Amino acid sequence: MRVDNNNAAGGKKLFFNKETAEKIAAEIGTPYYIYDEKGIKDTVRELKSAFGGIEFKEYYAVKACPNPYIISLLKEAGTGVDCSSYTELLMAKACGFSGSDIMFSSNVTPAEDFELARSLGAIINFDDITHIEFLEKHGGIPDTICLRYNPGGDFRISGAIMGAPGEAKYGMTRAQIFEACRILKDRGVRTFGLHSFLASNMLGDEYWESLTEVLLGLSADIFSETGVTVSFINLSGGIGIPYRPEDKPVDIYKVADSVKGKIEGYCTEKGLPVPAVKAELGRYITGPHGVLVARVIHKKNIYRNYLGLDACAANLMRPAMYGSYHHITVLGKEDLEPARIYDVTGGLCENNDKFAIQRPLPETDIGDLVAIHDAGAHGFAMGYNYNGKLRSAEVLLKEDGTYRLIRRAETPKDYFATFDFPGAEIKL
Numbered sequence: 001m002r003v004d005n006n007n008a009a010g011g012k013k014l015f016f017n018k019e020t021a022e023k024i025a026a027e028i029g030t031p032y033y034i035y036d037e038k039g040i041k042d043t044v045r046e047l048k049s050a051f052g053g054i055e056f057k058e059y060y061a062v063k064a065c066p067n068p069y070i071i072s073l074l075k076e077a078g079t080g081v082d083c084s085s086y087t088e089l090l091m092a093k094a095c096g097f098s099g100s101d102i103m104f105s106s107n108v109t110p111a112e113d114f115e116l117a118r119s120l121g122a123i124i125n126f127d128d129i130t131h132i133e134f135l136e137k138h139g140g141i142p143d144t145i146c147l148r149y150n151p152g153g154d155f156r157i158s159g160a161i162m163g164a165p166g167e168a169k170y171g172m173t174r175a176q177i178f179e180a181c182r183i184l185k186d187r188g189v190r191t192f193g194l195h196s197f198l199a200s201n202m203l204g205d206e207y208w209e210s211l212t213e214v215l216l217g218l219s220a221d222i223f224s225e226t227g228v229t230v231s232f233i234n235l236s237g238g239i240g241i242p243y244r245p246e247d248k249p250v251d252i253y254k255v256a257d258s259v260k261g262k263i264e265g266y267c268t269e270k271g272l273p274v275p276a277v278k279a280e281l282g283r284y285i286t287g288p289h290g291v292l293v294a295r296v297i298h299k300k301n302i303y304r305n306y307l308g309l310d311a312c313a314a315n316l317m318r319p320a321m322y323g324s325y326h327h328i329t330v331l332g333k334e335d336l337e338p339a340r341i342y343d344v345t346g347g348l349c350e351n352n353d354k355f356a357i358q359r360p361l362p363e364t365d366i367g368d369l370v371a372i373h374d375a376g377a378h379g380f381a382m383g384y385n386y387n388g389k390l391r392s393a394e395v396l397l398k399e400d401g402t403y404r405l406i407r408r409a410e411t412p413k414d415y416f417a418t419f420d421f422p423g424a425e426i427k428l
């Protein structure tokens with residue numbers, strides 16, 4: 001079993017303090033998610049500034065934090081949205097997105113999803129060559145199409161394996177990309193884009209540079225094989241965040257400069273028109289700016305020492321699902337020595353329901369609030385109802401220091417809402 005050796009004291013900064021956390025808890029109870037408006041806005045501003053000087057657009061991956069208040073905040077900050085399902089499209093629509101401000105990067109796509117995406121005028125990002133015929137029947141072929149490429153094999157950066165596209169269900173082979181370009185050109189598509197997502201949560205500064213190289217090389221081959229010009233490359237997501245205190249954050253300016261450099265060099269050398277750059281970042285934009293706040297409701301000492309929280313893996317699945325590290329701060333005890341080793345758990349009947357395993361923390365008491373860091377992407381979103389556990393509330397901490405409830409917590413009534421069981425009226 002993996003052991004976490006991080007020091008809680010001097011670890012990671014929070015965008016709120018114990019006083020604020022307790023005030024919110026007094027109003028809405030625990031657990032809850034809290035998001036930092038300023039942090040999210042600043043990250044978008046930096047990203048846009050880093051990619052200044054070229055045609056660049058970020059389409060926030062809605063699946064990472066599907067709350068319309070967060071999505072609207074991102075709209076204000078100037079991003080588009082990347083959707084992958086019917087309901088994500090509905091949320092994008094409700095937030096006022098339409099047309100080329102929506103990227104639709106789906107796979108195993110139901111007919112009604114394509115129909116809705118087309119009616120909103122979204123850019124369709126094709127996952128498979130068979131989707132051409134499918135879309136023709138369900139929504140029709142638009143002027144602009146993005147094609148998702150899967151190079152197969154292993155994806156390496158400087159020799160090191162970073163991902164295994166050959167095992168991934170996404171995208172099309174090289175031969176299929178050429179074929180798709182030919183077919184779509186015949187069907188009247190005028191603007192082509194190329195997309196690929198080859199590795200996740202990448203902390204080095206080289207991932208997008210390597211990916212740009214892959215997509216530019218393919219663009220040149222597409223042009224010589226089919227006469228189709230690729231107008232934009234879609235670098236998708238995959239930029240990582242420093243989950244561990246010792247992780248070095250990605251230098252987005254360095255990333256942007258290397259992408260711009262590759263494009264300039266390549267297009268000059270090959271005499272190709274310079275493509276626009278699109279991105280579908282999720283984790284990088286909101287990940288560090290969301291925290292799960294929970295209360296210690298039990299302590300248990302058997303072969304290990306356990307802190308039992310009122311949140312569980314149903315509220316934040318990443319540690320249980322991937323063994324992911326999420327830093328934990330015991331609020332109000334930031335400056336104390338991490339004198340104890342705890343497993344920090346939720347109450348699911350699953351032994352993988354642990355937010356941290358063998359984690360050094362200060363001596364912690366029942367009633368303490370803990371902050372589970374870097375939960376602003378793929379956190380609440382991956383929640384579920386196993387063991388009848390309920391989804392928590394979400395709160396937005398605004399730039400002016402006030403906060404707003406942006407989603408109430410589920411109640412048992414929500415949990416039972418899809419039952420209509422005759423004779424068994426559940427008293428709530």
Ligand SMILES: *Cc1c(COP(=O)(O)O)cnc(C)c1O
Pocket residue numbers: 061063064082105197200201236237238239280281282283284377
């Ligand atoms: C999940 C996903 C993203 C966002 O990924 P992050 O790792 O959160 O940046 C972007 N594009 C597609 C197609 C995805 O599936």
